[in-house]
Amino acid sequence: MRIMLLKNKVEKMVRGFICRKHAGIDGILVTVGLCIIALLICVVMKDELSAFIKTIVSSLTSKATGILGT
Helix, strand or coil: CHHHHHHHHHHHHHHHHHHCCCCCHHHHHHHHHHHHHHHHHHHHCHHHHHHHHHHHHHHHHHHHHHHHHC
16 A cells, blocks of 8 residues: 555656656757857858858948949
C-alpha cells in the first residue's frame, strides 16, 4: 500500500516537472541563437558584406547626385 502511494506521488512529481512551463525561456534562446548566427555571418562574410555595402552606397550616391543635379 505504501509503495503504491509512493509510486503515485513520484508519478505526480515527474508529470509536474515535465509539464511545467518556463515563461520566456524560448524567446531568449531564439534571440541568442539568431544573434550568434548573425555574428557568424558577419565574421565569415566580412569581405562580401563590405563589397555589398560599397555597391549600395555608390548606387545611392549616384542617384542622389542625379536628383540634386536636376
